[in-house]
Amino acid sequence: MSSSQSTPLTGTERTSVLPGTGLTVALFATCFNDTLWPEAPRATVTLLERLGCRVVFPREQTCCGQMFTNTGYADDATPLVRKFVDTFERFDHVVAPSGSCVGSVREQHAMLARRSGDDGLLQAVEQTAPRVRELSELLVDVLGVTDVGAYFPHRTTYHPTCHSLRMLHVGDRPLQLLRAVRGIDLVELPSATECCGFGGTFAVKNADTSIAMGADKARHVRGTGAEVLVAGDNSCLAHIGGVLGRQRSGVRTLHLAQVLASTEEDPA
Amino acid sequence: MPSFQRAARDALANTQQRRNLAHATATIRAKRERVVGEVDRWEDLRVAGAEAKDEALHHLPDYLEQLEANLTARGATVHWARDADEANAIVLGLIRDKGADEVVKVKSMLTQEIELNERLEEAGIHAWETDLAELIVQLGHDRPSHILVPAIHRNRAEIREIFLREMGSVGRPAPKDLTDEPAKLAEAARLHLREKFLRAKVAISGANFAVADTGTLVVVESEGNGRMCLTLPETLISLVGVEKVLPTFADLGPMLQLLPRSSTGERMNPYTSMWTGVTPGDGPQEVHVVLVDNGRSRVLADEVGRQALRCIRCSACLNVCPVYERAGGHAYGSVYPGPIGAVLNPLLRGTGSEVDKSLPYASSLCGACFEACPVRIDIPQLLVHMRTQVVDEASGRSPEALGMKAAAWTFADHRRLETAQRASSLSGRLLGNRTVRSVPGLGAWTQARDVPTPPKETFRQWWRRTHEDES
Numbered sequence: 001m002s003s004s005q006s007t008p009l010t011g012t013e014r015t016s017v018l019p020g021t022g023l024t025v026a027l028f029a030t031c032f033n034d035t036l037w038p039e040a041p042r043a044t045v046t047l048l049e050r051l052g053c054r055v056v057f058p059r060e061q062t063c064c065g066q067m068f069t070n071t072g073y074a075d076d077a078t079p080l081v082r083k084f085v086d087t088f089e090r091f092d093h094v095v096a097p098s099g100s101c102v103g104s105v106r107e108q109h110a111m112l113a114r115r116s117g118d119d120g121l122l123q124a125v126e127q128t129a130p131r132v133r134e135l136s137e138l139l140v141d142v143l144g145v146t147d148v149g150a151y152f153p154h155r156t157t158y159h160p161t162c163h164s165l166r167m168l169h170v171g172d173r174p175l176q177l178l179r180a181v182r183g184i185d186l187v188e189l190p191s192a193t194e195c196c197g198f199g200g201t202f203a204v205k206n207a208d209t210s211i212a213m214g215a216d217k218a219r220h221v222r223g224t225g226a227e228v229l230v231a232g233d234n235s236c237l238a239h240i241g242g243v244l245g246r247q248r249s250g251v252r253t254l255h256l257a258q259v260l261a262s263t264e265e266d267p268a
Numbered sequence: 269m270p271s272f273q274r275a276a277r278d279a280l281a282n283t284q285q286r287r288n289l290a291h292a293t294a295t296i297r298a299k300r301e302r303v304v305g306e307v308d309r310w311e312d313l314r315v316a317g318a319e320a321k322d323e324a325l326h327h328l329p330d331y332l333e334q335l336e337a338n339l340t341a342r343g344a345t346v347h348w349a350r351d352a353d354e355a356n357a358i359v360l361g362l363i364r365d366k367g368a369d370e371v372v373k374v375k376s377m378l379t380q381e382i383e384l385n386e387r388l389e390e391a392g393i394h395a396w397e398t399d400l401a402e403l404i405v406q407l408g409h410d411r412p413s414h415i416l417v418p419a420i421h422r423n424r425a426e427i428r429e430i431f432l433r434e435m436g437s438v439g440r441p442a443p444k445d446l447t448d449e450p451a452k453l454a455e456a457a458r459l460h461l462r463e464k465f466l467r468a469k470v471a472i473s474g475a476n477f478a479v480a481d482t483g484t485l486v487v488v489e490s491e492g493n494g495r496m497c498l499t500l501p502e503t504l505i506s507l508v509g510v511e512k513v514l515p516t517f518a519d520l521g522p523m524l525q526l527l528p529r530s531s532t533g534e535r536m537n538p539y540t541s542m543w544t545g546v547t548p549g550d551g552p553q554e555v556h557v558v559l560v561d562n563g564r565s566r567v568l569a570d571e572v573g574r575q576a577l578r579c580i581r582c583s584a585c586l587n588v589c590p591v592y593e594r595a596g597g598h599a600y601g602s603v604y605p606g607p608i609g610a611v612l613n614p615l616l617r618g619t620g621s622e623v624d625k626s627l628p629y630a631s632s633l634c635g636a637c638f639e640a641c642p643v644r645i646d647i648p649q650l651l652v653h654m655r656t657q658v659v660d661e662a663s664g665r666s667p668e669a670l671g672m673k674a675a676a677w678t679f680a681d682h683r684r685l686e687t688a689q690r691a692s693s694l695s696g697r698l699l700g701n702r703t704v705r706s707v708p709g710l711g712a713w714t715q716a717r718d719v720p721t722p723p724k725e726t727f728r729q730w731w732r733r734t735h736e737d738e739s
Contacts, residue, residue, distance in 0.1 A: 076676035
């Protein structure tokens with residue numbers, strides 16, 4: 001990979017062999033990020049290439065079907081499970097900058113395949129789904145790194161999104177990665193594990209309750225005095241950021257990948 | 269009942285109730301977390317609890333027959349009720365046989381589910397709730413809003429007012445100098461209830477557990493008022509949902525550890541009462557047990573949904589639910605509120621009504637309920653399962669359904685997605701970096717949230733530009 005060598009190295013310069021050397025990782029950008037928040041998958045590519053990985057982006061990919069599944073449209077979601085498997089089953093490692101989409105792949109695709117009665121699909125899902133990882137899982141578990149050589153000199157707080165926390169059980173992996181970022185002033189978020197109230201179509205179907213939850217989350221974020229709110233899901237960030245923006249709080253929201261990709265030469 | 273969304277909107281406007289709920293749930297949540305954290309093998313206990321309930325549910329007819337045989341052998345009379353009407357008719361007949369015009373009641377969710385009090389009132393029989401919180405709800409002409417703490421939405425000042433205003437019209441009045449100190453309020457309730465305990469000839473209870481191999485019924489409580497009902501009157505009528513059965517007495521081991529820690533955050537509940545049929549010369553001399561189905565067979569027939577019948581009504585899922593905390597219990601339109609109510613009600617009643625159609629959507633699927641459930645009911649999975657049922661039963665022609673179809677069509681082929689994205693990023697170019705404050709069709713979103721501006725370049729356009737030779 002020529003691009004990884006041309007990228008300036010910081011924290012990882014000490015190791016002679018980059019942790020991702022020889023590793024091919026397929027990127028599942030997710031439909032929401034691809035269309036609305038391309039900064040997150042872009043930062044994921046930058047970061048993984050900096051760590052020596054070869055990143056590929058199968059163009060046939062579209063959507064994991066989560067929105068359909070969670071709204072009750074199982075029949076509409078099932079063809080997307082087939083498409084996901086067709087796109088990604090040939091890769092040993094798949095990464096996505098979204099806890100909730102990875103959660104949907106790992107927790108719901110098998111349920112949909114079972115419901116469809118297609119044994120071949122179920123088998124393909126059972127082989128593919130465990131190889132799909134959220135960014136912090138790939139970095140810590142597969143590449144074995146917590147210091148990714150990032151530089152981000154800002155007061156920052158972290159919201160662990162529900163699906164990362166309770167579906168994927170990523171634990172403190174994102175925090176391990178953030179703590180190793182040079183210059184960062186990481187402050188704890190009160191009631192961090194409480195849902196922000198996004199919940200996909202919940203934000204529209206139960207707008208009043210969703211906004212009440214988002215307002216409490218925004219209040220906790222503002223209470224920390226952080227300049228930046230970080231999370232591993234742009235959908236949650238769009239919701240909390242939408243409330244913070246309406247309040248003209250001045251707090252910026254960034255995806256975890258953007259902070260980890262940030263360097264002195266190319267700051268986020 | 270209105271849909272959850274509409275009821276929740278009204279509840280959210282009640283700021284006093286929101287404050288009461290936030291305070292109460294945060295207190296119970298912290299207590300529960302502390303005492304659950306003390307148990308080294310909590311996860312093993314959860315598994316044992318779930319397995320005991322599953323064993324009973326998988327062989328339900330056998331265990332119910334065993335329960336009936338053992339109850340009968342010990343002198344109790346067993347009745348079977350298919351639905352609320354049958355159960356209420358049996359109870360009413362038994363009370364009339366005794367010539368009673370009032371009964372004292374142990375807190376019971378099942379009797380609320382079948383609206384027994386209302387049916388008895390219609391027949392001229394007063395049913396006195398003796399649980400402190402149920403008494404507050406009953407005197408306040410209110411509805412319970414929590415499984416375990418039915419008056420959770422009320423604060424002390426409100427309770428004082430209710431006692432002063434209402435107690436005198438149904439029995440011993442509250443003392444005139446009543447303050448809102450908890451001890452004074454409890455004393456007023458104690459004196460008010462005491463004369464009812466001593467006078468009543470018939471008591472009605474539910475049961476937390478019914479043990480098949482011994483014919484033993486179990487009630488756990490905190491106040492001792494239940495024990496007064498279970499021991500003083502001559503006749504005891506216990507209404508038991510068929511899912512309450514446990515195979516063996518040993519199964520109470522995990523249950524009596526799981527329940528108090530999950531519900532009240534106590535290591536053990538203060539009062540555990542067990543009764544097995546009739547004991548001559550001690551306690552009620554006539555014991556009737558009404559085994560009630562009322563939709564439970566329907567839940568049992570649903571392979572995914574049947575795990576909801578494991579529920580031991582601890583209400584841990586309510587106390588950790590961010591939606592319940594804000595919307596309150598009444599919004600769920602049932603005696604079973606919170607996450608478990610959002611699945612149990614549509615499972616028991618079907619998804620025909622407005623409220624039962626809306627309940628599976630009364631969750632952000634954050635998963636806190638599953639984590640807290642002592643018998644491992646995967647409530648998020650059940651919510652999605654019930655949403656699928658709601659969608660499958662609909663016409664498929666709603667604007668939402670048509671939108672979903674269109675989106676699924678777009679996502680079926682990446683070239684269609686790319687075409688759609690070109691339209692989206694075009695709007696991004698037109699909007700520039702301006703913050704979007706209103707979007708047609710997204711009214712609910714823009715009410716209190718800014719909308720992110722679509723980017724000028726999608727990810728895949730960037731990839732093509734920067735990595736074209738590699739893909």
